[in-house]
Amino acid sequence: xxxxxxxxxxxxxxxxxxxxxxxxLNGVSYHVDEGETLAVLGESxxxxxxxxxxxxxxxxxxxxxxxxxxxxxxGEELLGAAPERRRLLRGESMAMIFQDxxxxxxxxxxxxxxxxxxxxxxxxxxxxDAMARAVEMLDLVRIPSAAQRxxxxxxxxxxxMRQRAMIAxxxxxxxxxxxxxEPTTALDVTVQAQIMELLxxxxxxxxxxxxxxxxxxxxxxxxADRIAVMYAGRIVEQTDAASLYAxxxxxxxxxxxxxxxxxxxxxxxxxxxxxxxxxxxxxxxxIPNGCPFHPRCAYAVDVCTDEVxxxxxxxxGHRAACHFAERFAAEGPDxxxxxxxxxx
Amino acid sequence: MSEPVLAVRDLVKHFPVTRGVVFRRTVGQVRxxxxxxxxxxxxxxxxxxxxxxxxKSTLAQVLMRLTPPTSGTATFEGEDLFAKRGAALTAWRxxxxxxxxxxxxxxxxxxxxxxxxxxxxxxxxxxAPKSDRQRRVQELLEVVGLNPEHxxxxxxxxxxxQRQRIGxxxxxxxxxxxxxxxxxxxxxxxxIQAQVLNLLSDLQREFGLxxxxxxxxxxxxxxxCDRxxxxxxxxxxxxGTAEEIYTRASHPYTQALLSSVxxxxxxxxxxxxxxxxxxxxxxxxxxPSGCRFRTRxxxxxxxxxxxxxxxxVRxxxDHPAACHFAEPPHLVRVE
Numbered sequence: 001x002x003x004x005x006x007x008x009x010x011x012x013x014x015x016x017x018x019x020x021x022x023x024x025l026n027g028v029s030y031h032v033d034e035g036e037t038l039a040v041l042g043e044s045x046x047x048x049x050x051x052x053x054x055x056x057x058x059x060x061x062x063x064x065x066x067x068x069x070x071x072x073x074x075g076e077e078l079l080g081a082a083p084e085r086r087r088l089l090r091g092e093s094m095a096m097i098f099q100d101x102x103x104x105x106x107x108x109x110x111x112x113x114x115x116x117x118x119x120x121x122x123x124x125x126x127x128x129d130a131m132a133r134a135v136e137m138l139d140l141v142r143i144p145s146a147a148q149r150x151x152x153x154x155x156x157x158x159x160x161m162r163q164r165a166m167i168a169x170x171x172x173x174x175x176x177x178x179x180x181x182e183p184t185t186a187l188d189v190t191v192q193a194q195i196m197e198l199l200x201x202x203x204x205x206x207x208x209x210x211x212x213x214x215x216x217x218x219x220x221x222x223x224a225d226r227i228a229v230m231y232a233g234r235i236v237e238q239t240d241a242a243s244l245y246a247x248x249x250x251x252x253x254x255x256x257x258x259x260x261x262x263x264x265x266x267x268x269x270x271x272x273x274x275x276x277x278x279x280x281x282x283x284x285x286x287i288p289n290g291c292p293f294h295p296r297c298a299y300a301v302d303v304c305t306d307e308v309x310x311x312x313x314x315x316x317g318h319r320a321a322c323h324f325a326e327r328f329a330a331e332g333p334d335x336x337x338x339x340x341x342x343x344x
Numbered sequence: 345m346s347e348p349v350l351a352v353r354d355l356v357k358h359f360p361v362t363r364g365v366v367f368r369r370t371v372g373q374v375r376x377x378x379x380x381x382x383x384x385x386x387x388x389x390x391x392x393x394x395x396x397x398x399x400k401s402t403l404a405q406v407l408m409r410l411t412p413p414t415s416g417t418a419t420f421e422g423e424d425l426f427a428k429r430g431a432a433l434t435a436w437r438x439x440x441x442x443x444x445x446x447x448x449x450x451x452x453x454x455x456x457x458x459x460x461x462x463x464x465x466x467x468x469x470x471x472a473p474k475s476d477r478q479r480r481v482q483e484l485l486e487v488v489g490l491n492p493e494h495x496x497x498x499x500x501x502x503x504x505x506q507r508q509r510i511g512x513x514x515x516x517x518x519x520x521x522x523x524x525x526x527x528x529x530x531x532x533x534x535x536i537q538a539q540v541l542n543l544l545s546d547l548q549r550e551f552g553l554x555x556x557x558x559x560x561x562x563x564x565x566x567x568x569c570d571r572x573x574x575x576x577x578x579x580x581x582x583x584g585t586a587e588e589i590y591t592r593a594s595h596p597y598t599q600a601l602l603s604s605v606x607x608x609x610x611x612x613x614x615x616x617x618x619x620x621x622x623x624x625x626x627x628x629x630x631x632p633s634g635c636r637f638r639t640r641x642x643x644x645x646x647x648x649x650x651x652x653x654x655x656x657v658r659x660x661x662d663h664p665a666a667c668h669f670a671e672p673p674h675l676v677r678v679e
Contacts, residue, residue, distance in 0.1 A: 043533040044504075144623075158624045159396075188395035188560065190621045193604040197620070215534060218606030222613060241610040259538035261567030263590070263605045273545065274567065276538030280503050 003075035004031040005209040006055065006094070006177055011069035013050055013059070013233075015284075022284035024050050026233040027069070029311075032177065032209040037200070039212045039224035039241075041256075045281055046230040048213045052179045054079075055211075056096050057086040073177070091118060095170035099182035101162035105154040111138075111165045112150030118172045137168040141198060160191035164198070171202065177209045184219065196223060217260055221245060226317075229253050232282055232292040235311055237325075239318035249320035249329035251297045252277070291322070299324065347422070348383035349521055349554055350407070350440075355380045355416035357399075357406050361629055374629045376402040378578035379416070381655075384522065389548065389555040391569030391586070393562060393601070397625055399578040400558045404526045407556070408442050409433065420522075438468055441515035445527035447507035451499040457510055458495040461485065464517040471518055484513040487550075489543060505536035509543065516547065524556045529564060541568060562605050566590050574598045577628055577636040580655060582670075584663030594661040594670040597637050602673075635667070643669045 013025040025047045032038045042048040053059040055071050057078065071078045073093060078086060098104040106114055115137050116130035125133065131150065138146035141164040154162055163183060170178060180199060184192035200223050203210045214220060220227055220241070227244045229237040229252065237250040248254045255277035279296040282288055288295055294304040303323055311321040314329060322328065356379055361372040377399040384390050392400045405411045407418060409425070418425040420436060428436050444450040451460055462481045465472045472480045482492035488509040499507055508528060515523050525544070529537040541564065547553060559565050565572060566586055573583040574597065582595040593599045600619040621640045626632055632639050638648040647668055655666040 043535060160624055188625075189562070189604040190395065190600060191624065193606075193620060196606075216606065217534070217608035221608045221610045222606045224610075245608065245610050256534060257608065259534045260608060261538070261541065261561075261563040262608065263563040263566055263602060264607050264609075273542045274538040276542060277535035278539075280505070280536070281533075 003072065005034050005036075005074060006211075007031040007070075007072040007075075008051065008055060009070040009072065011051060011054060011071065012067045013047075013054060014065045014067050015063050020285055023287060024064070024233050024284055025054070025069075026287070028230070028233070028235055029069075030228050030235065030238065032211055034176065034209055035203070035207040037203060037210045037212060037223055037225045039214060039220040039227045040230060041214060041217070041220055041227055042230035043215055043281060045232075045284065047233040048230050049181055051230075052096065052181055052211065052213055056090065056094060056179060057083075058090075058096075091122065091173045091175065093175055094177040094179065095173070095175040096179040096181065097163070097166045097170050097183050099185050101159070101166045101186075102154060104166055105162060107154055110151050110153055111157065115150075115165070115169050115172055118169070122173055133172070134168075137172055138165065140171070140202075141165070141168045143168075159187055160195060163187065163195050167195075167199065167202070171206075174206070175208065177211070178203070179211045179213070181213045182215070183212075185214070185216070192219070199223075217256060229256075232287055233284060234292065234321060235319075236293065236322070237320045238311070239315075239320075243315070243318055247315075247318070247329040247332055249314055249318065249325040250293075250322045251299055251328060252293050254328065255296075299328075346386060349386045350384040350418065350420055350425075350556070352383070352407065352418045353381045353416060355403070355406060355418060356414045357402050357411070358414045372629050374627075375578050375631060376628055377406065377413075378628075378631075380575075380578075380580055382573055382580065382583070384554050384556055386521065386554050387548070387552045388570045389557050389568055391565035391572040392556065392558045392575060393560060393565050393572060394575035395560060395601075395625055397577075397628060398575040399628070400575050401526055403575075404442065404524045404556070404558055408440065408524060409437075434467070438471070438518040439520050440522045440524070441518065441520040442524040442526060443508075443511050443515045443528045446531055447504050447511055448531075450511055451507055453499055456496050456498055457485070457490075457502075460499070460510060461513045461517060464514065468518055480517070481513075484517055485510075487516065487547070488513045489539075503536075505532050505540060508532060508540055512540075512543065512547070516551070519551065520553070522554045522556065524558070526558045527560070528557075530559065530561060537564070544568065562590075562602060574601070577625065577631050579636065579666070581637065581667070582663070582665040583655070588663040592662065592672050594658075594663070594672055595637075595665040595667045596641050596643050596669070598665075599673045600642075637667075643667075645669070 008028055008030050011025050011028045015022045015024055028051050040048045066079060112131055112134040115134035119125045119130035119133045135146045135150050138150055143149050143161055143164055184195050224241045226240050228235050231252050237253050258275040261274060277296050282292055290305040290307055291309050294300040309321045309323045311319050313319050314325045355377055357377040358373040358375050360370040361374060362368050363371045380403060394400050406413050458481050461484055462477050465477050482495060485492045490509050529540050557569055569586050571585050572589040573580045576597050582598045593602055600621045603619045623640055626639055634650050634652050635648040638644040653666045653668045655664045657664050658670045660671045
C-alpha cells in the first residue's frame with residue numbers, strides 16, 4: 001500500500017519547562033489520504049490546532065518543544081527536514097487557512113497583491129501575469145466582480161469574503177493537502193454554509209486531502225469522511241463519520257453529543273435539561289493519572305484511575321481510548337433521530 | 345395572559361455617520377434598530393436571533409438605558425422606561441440587569457470576585473447592609489455553582505465558564521425581574537455551554553426571572569426560549585412561539601437560517617436540500633428599499649422592492665411574519 005498523503009505518528013509536544021511544563025500533545029496519530037476529509041474535533045486546549053501547526057512547521061519553538069513522534073508527507077519525514085525544504089512544501093504541497101481571516105491577511109497590501117505574491121516568487125511570473133492569476137483565483141472562490149475586488153484591501157471585504165480570499169490564497173499553488181483551522185467559527189450560519197460548500201467542492205475537484213479542525217459537531221457531520229476526537233492532547237476516538245454518530249464509543253464523544261442543543265430536537269422537548277459533561281478539562285501541566293477523562297466521566301471505575309486506556313481497534317476502522325469502549329459502542333447514542341428537515 | 349413586564353413599541357436607534365474633523369457633518373445614518381416592537385412577560389424567555397449586524401445587541405443596549413433611543417417607546421411594568429431620571433432610574437436598574445457575551449472583558453481584572461459580585465450592593469446599599477454583604481456574595485456564588493471560598497480570587501484564576509457564572513451572579517445580586525442575556529454562551533466550549541444553559545434555566549425557575557435572550561445560535565435558542573423573534577437588518581421579520589418558529593417558520597429568511605444550521609447527523613447528508621442564501625447582509629447604512637431581505641431572498645418579486653411588508657399574520661400562517669409571500673416551509677420527512 002502506498003504511503004498516505006499525510007501521516008502523523010505518536011506526536012508529542014510540550015510547552016514551558018520545569019514543574020510548569022504543559023504536555024500539549026501526548027502521542028497523537030492520524031493519517032489523511034488523497035481526496036479525503038478528516039475532521040479533528042475537540043474543545044479549546046485539546047491540542048487540535050497545535051497538531052496542525054506542527055504539521056505545517058509553524059509551531060513557535062520556543063515556547064513549544066517537539067519531544068517525539070513523526071510527521072510524514074507522502075512518506076517523507078518532515079520534523080527533521082531542513083527549513084528550506086519545509087518552506088518549499090508550504091504552499092506547494094500543504095497549505096492552511098485560519099479562523100480569523102482579518103488578522104491572517106496583511107492589512108497594508110491589497111488582497112490581489114497577497115495572492116499574486118506567491119505566483120511571482122514561486123512561479124517567477126511578472127507582476128501583470130501574477131495579478132491576472134490572482135483574479136482567476138478570486139473567481140474560483142466566487143468573489144463577485146473579482147477584477148475590481150482584487151485591488152481592494154482586506155478591511156473592505158466582509159467576513160465571508162475574507163475567508164474566501166484566504167481560501168484562494170491557500171489554493172494558489174495547488175496544494176495536495178489543505179488544513180482548515182476553524183474556518184467558519186467566526187462567521188454567521190448562512191455564510192458558514194456557503195464557505196463549507198465551497199471548501200467541499202474544491203476538495204472534490206482537486207482531489208485534495210482536507211483536515212478540518214473544528215469544535216462544531218454539526219459541521220463535522222455534514223462534510224467529514226473520518227473523524228478524530230481529541231481530548232487533553234490525545235485522540236480518544238477515531239472512525240468514519242457515520243459510525244461516530246451512530247455508535248459513539250468514548251464517553252467524552254457521547255458527552256459532547258448530549259451537550260449540544262439541537263435545532264432539530266423534537267424528542268427532547270423544550271425545557272428538559274441538557275446533559276452537560278460535569279467539571280472542566282484538565283490543566284495540561286497536571287493531567288490526571290490513568291484515563292485523562294476519568295474525573296469528568298460518569299462511568300469511571302477503579303481501572304480508569306490507574307491505567308491509561310490505549311487507543312485500540314474496537315471494530316473495522318473504529319478506534320477508541322476507553323476501557324469499556326465496546327459496551328458504549330453497542331449501546332448507541334441516547335437521543336432521538338431527526339424527523340423533518342426544511343427543504344426548498 | 346398577564347401584563348408584560350417589558351413592552352417595546354417602534355423602537356428606533358440610528359447612529360449618525362459623520363465626515364470631517366473640524367466641520368463635522370452627518371452624511372448618513374446607520375439604522376441599527378429600525379422599528380422594533382416586542383413584549384416580554386414575567387417568567388418567560390424571549391429569544392432574539394439574527395446574524396451579526398442585525399441590531400440585536402444595540403437593542404439590548406438601548407433597553408438597558410446604556411444608549412438613548414432615536415425614537416420609540418418602552419414601558420417597564422407600565423412606566424415609561426426612557427423618561428426615568430435620577431433616583432427613579434437608579435431604582436429601576438435593580439429590576440433589570442444584563443449578562444454580557446465575553447467573560448474575559450466584562451469582569452474587571454483588578455477586582456476580586458467578591459468585589460465584582462458585591463459591587464451592585466455598593467450602588468444599592470438598601471438591598472443588603474454592609475455587615476451582611478459578604479454572606480450575600482457567598483450565597484450568590486453558591487447559587488451559580490461556584491465555590492464560596494473563592495471570594496478573594498481574581499477573574500484570571502477562573503476558566504471561561506466559571507467567569508460567565510461570576511457575571512451571572514453579579515446580575516442576580518439585586519434580585520432583578522428581567523435579565524438581558526447578550527450572547528451569554530457563545531464564547532464557551534460546548535460541554536461548558538450546556539452547564540451554563542442549565543444554570544440559566546434553574547435560576548429562572550427558582551427566581552421567576554424573565555430573560556431577553558439574545559443569541560445567534562438557533563439550537564441554543566430553541567432549547568431555552570418560550571418565544572422567539574427573528575431579526576434581520578434592524579427589524580423583526582418573524583415572531584412566534586418556539587414551536588411555531590422551529591416547525592412552521594414562514595419567512596424565507598427564517599427558513600434559510602434554520603436550514604443553514606448544520607445538523608449533527610451524518611445520515612442526513614445529501615438528503616437535506618437546504619435553502620441557501622447568496623451573498624452577505626447589506627449594510628445597515630444603506631438598506632434596500634421595500635423589504636430589507638429582498639436582495640438575498642429566493643422569493644423576491646417586484647412588489648418587494650416597493651412595499652415593505654408588515655409584520656402580521658397572513659392567511660396561510662398562524663403567527664406574524666414580515667413577508668408578502670409568507671407560507672409554511674416545505675418539510676421533508678426523514679426516516
